Amino acid sequence: NAGVTQTPKFRVLKTGQSMTLLCAQDMNHEYMYWYRQDPGMGLRLIHYSVGEGTTAKGEVPDGYNVSRLKKQNFLLGLESAAPSQTSVYFCASSSLGQVSGELFFGEGSRLTVL
């Protein structure tokens, strides 16, 4: 019963370093999302994907890139990390065929940029 799995769970970066967060889901969902959560600001959508090979920008896409080469995986990349990207990142997925459109979330990845 894995659901949505994010790796790594924790990471510390120095300003200017790059990294990739991996999200994997085993529910055969078409839609996948990356959100960031900051205190007092709720969750903000970074990028999302409605299917393999497609991506789209969300509310706060600058400084991030994404790829969806396989249906089950959604990667979030930071090419040159900045302290403003210190946050908790959540991946989520949902099913096109599901009437409710409910999102299923991963456990989160805590990123600190020094």
Added chain:
Amino acid sequence: ELKVEQNPLFLSMQEGKNYTIYCNYSTTSDRLYWYRQDPGKSLESLFVLLSNGAVKQEGRLMASLDTKARLSTLHITAAVHDLSATYFCAVDIDQGGKLIFGQGTELSVKP
């Protein structure tokens, strides 16, 4: 610009009391979601409201949706400590699963 606003942002309640959390949004949508988040944890789905007038209840929580007023409420009845958490509403802005979240309401229920 789309806005999803919750109030209050912080709520301290005594056990046994009732209260309501409000979620206002600025665009037309008939899909609204409520999630719960415990400290350091992920988000757990509470309610999915898919039409005007929808009402859902689970235990001491009841959620409703008024799409004409662009308002959803989460009502807490006879609060207990276990309900202490942060509650988020989220609006599906394009019927395609793109959810925009409110800021969250941090609820603390004290004995």
